[in-house]
Amino acid sequence: MNTLLLTPADLSPSAAPGLRRACVGGRRADHLRRELGIAPGSRIRVGLLGEGLGRGEVTSVDDDRVGVAFAVTEPPPAKLPLTLVVGLPRPKVARRLLIDAVAAGIDRIVLVGTWRTPKSYWQSPLLQPRRIDEHVLQGLGFGGDCIAPRVELRPRFKPFAEDELPRLAREATAVLATPEADTDLRPAPPGPVVLCIGPDRGFTGYEQELLRAAGCQPATLGPRTLRVHAAVHVAIGRLFREATPAPHALRVI
Amino acid sequence: MNTLLLTPADLSPSAAPGLRRACVGGRRADHLRRELGIAPGSRIRVGLLGEGLGRGEVTSVDDDRVGVAFAVTEPPPAKLPLTLVVGLPRPKVARRLLIDAVAAGIDRIVLVGTWRTPKSYWQSPLLQPRRIDEHVLQGLGFGGDCIAPRVELRPRFKPFAEDELPRLAREATAVLATPEADTDLRPAPPGPVVLCIGPDRGFTGYEQELLRAAGCQPATLGPRTLRVHAAVHVAIGRLFREATPAPHALRVI
Numbered sequence: 001m002n003t004l005l006l007t008p009a010d011l012s013p014s015a016a017p018g019l020r021r022a023c024v025g026g027r028r029a030d031h032l033r034r035e036l037g038i039a040p041g042s043r044i045r046v047g048l049l050g051e052g053l054g055r056g057e058v059t060s061v062d063d064d065r066v067g068v069a070f071a072v073t074e075p076p077p078a079k080l081p082l083t084l085v086v087g088l089p090r091p092k093v094a095r096r097l098l099i100d101a102v103a104a105g106i107d108r109i110v111l112v113g114t115w116r117t118p119k120s121y122w123q124s125p126l127l128q129p130r131r132i133d134e135h136v137l138q139g140l141g142f143g144g145d146c147i148a149p150r151v152e153l154r155p156r157f158k159p160f161a162e163d164e165l166p167r168l169a170r171e172a173t174a175v176l177a178t179p180e181a182d183t184d185l186r187p188a189p190p191g192p193v194v195l196c197i198g199p200d201r202g203f204t205g206y207e208q209e210l211l212r213a214a215g216c217q218p219a220t221l222g223p224r225t226l227r228v229h230a231a232v233h234v235a236i237g238r239l240f241r242e243a244t245p246a247p248h249a250l251r252v253i
Numbered sequence: 254m255n256t257l258l259l260t261p262a263d264l265s266p267s268a269a270p271g272l273r274r275a276c277v278g279g280r281r282a283d284h285l286r287r288e289l290g291i292a293p294g295s296r297i298r299v300g301l302l303g304e305g306l307g308r309g310e311v312t313s314v315d316d317d318r319v320g321v322a323f324a325v326t327e328p329p330p331a332k333l334p335l336t337l338v339v340g341l342p343r344p345k346v347a348r349r350l351l352i353d354a355v356a357a358g359i360d361r362i363v364l365v366g367t368w369r370t371p372k373s374y375w376q377s378p379l380l381q382p383r384r385i386d387e388h389v390l391q392g393l394g395f396g397g398d399c400i401a402p403r404v405e406l407r408p409r410f411k412p413f414a415e416d417e418l419p420r421l422a423r424e425a426t427a428v429l430a431t432p433e434a435d436t437d438l439r440p441a442p443p444g445p446v447v448l449c450i451g452p453d454r455g456f457t458g459y460e461q462e463l464l465r466a467a468g469c470q471p472a473t474l475g476p477r478t479l480r481v482h483a484a485v486h487v488a489i490g491r492l493f494r495e496a497t498p499a500p501h502a503l504r505v506i
Binding site for chain 1 (some may be wrong): 437
């Protein structure tokens with residue numbers, strides 16, 4: 001965790017104008033105390049979900065709660081204009097993928113069912129809405145962001161590929177990453193991008209046909225087969241050459 | 254597993270010239286039987302460690318062994334000319350990172366100790382030489398490769414950065430990925446590349462100084478902080494724009 005991500009539910013009443021107060025427990029308090037070794041007076045980076053980023057100071061530490069005072073002083077980093085359509089991997093991998101994809105700034109993540117996705121994966125506790133929200137919050141904290149991306153589950157591939165994807169692809173640079181393509185995945189021109197990546201062992205031929213019919217152009221990441229999590233991140237590196245953002249003026253409170 | 258990776262120890266005597274035989278058990282046999290559902294007569298892709306790739310046919314399947322006949326017909330894909338110097342992450346993450354870094358074709362992987370690497374990590378069973386060999390073989394199988402990269406453990410940061418790294422960096426495009434850099438990580442020119450990536454929470458300022466003194470230029474992957482595994486793969490995507498390789502002429506046996 002690089003940024004302590006707060007949600008509106010963590011806020012406490014505060015008297016001072018501009019200065020806000022919050023109190024966190026659980027995983028976040030543990031991490032602050034044990035791994036970052038914070039104490040009253042420690043300065044930390046803070047994000048408030050849906051609002052912005054800023055600096056905070058730890059005001060209290062006890063067994064299971066950490067209190068902070070903070071001010072929101074800057075906007076979050078811009079999202080990558082990317083919709084990731086990815087074949088649902090094993091639930092534990094899906095969790096890691098969600099956390100890292102959110103940290104990387106992906107704007108919209110669609111987990112789709114495929115021929116090679118066992119149906120049982122969808123029943124995993126790790127994919128319950130409450131758990132998905134947790135993965136998203138963890139990813140935002142790692143990445144230093146505070147705007148939650150859209151995460152959508154589409155267990156049925158065909159209705160998604162035929163009814164939803166064409167509209168997304170029409171307004172975007174839409175690519176299907178597959179080792180069988182003749183052309184390399186190249187940097188995307190400015191504007192929205194849709195990236196489709198199969199589950200481990202890939203989309204079937206029929207699924208690839210549906211994705212192509214929906215407007216996605218095949219492109220390859222190279223001659224080597226990568227596992228889903230690695231493939232997503234290599235593809236992000238290829239597609240986006242983001243300019244170094246202007247440094248934010250940090251107002252230390 | 255996309256390619257059944259065989260080692261010389263798996264080979265059985267074979268009478269037919271050009272045709273070789275092997276027998277595998279354990280994890281590989283399980284995977285072939287349960288996940289790929291192979292049966293006698295199934296065709297599979299095969300790699301022979303240190304030699305090359307080819308096609309094989311399953312000749313026998315019993316409870317815990319799978320026999321194949323195969324021929325080596327093509328060279329492995331070229332490695333990325335990359336030496337990855339990475340702060341040792343948690344052992345379970347290190348295992349995943351090794352597997353995926355090998356699958357991606359990294360030529361040399363140096364796991365280094367850093368200020369933020371707990372010393373206990375080096376004692377993990379997952380980092381014993383025999384286990385590292387297993388991770389490498391798994392990565393080669395996923396990536397469709399058969400040439401093992403060098404994997405080196407350097408628990409002591411300073412001797413590595415001062416005595417070994419300058420020589421590596423002198424002959425290469427050498428970069429230090431850090432969110433604090435002013436310039437973006439760009440595609441590497443042809444030739445060897447050295448990429449240094451810190452552990453989670455990054456290299457310390459002093460470590461970064463040593464890396465810069467060794468010849469590594471700071472560059473950023475963007476305003477967001479990524480976890481080690483994700484950062485390595487985004488960086489690979491940025492650095493290497495490999496041309497689509499000429500399709501290999503596959504001789505089906």
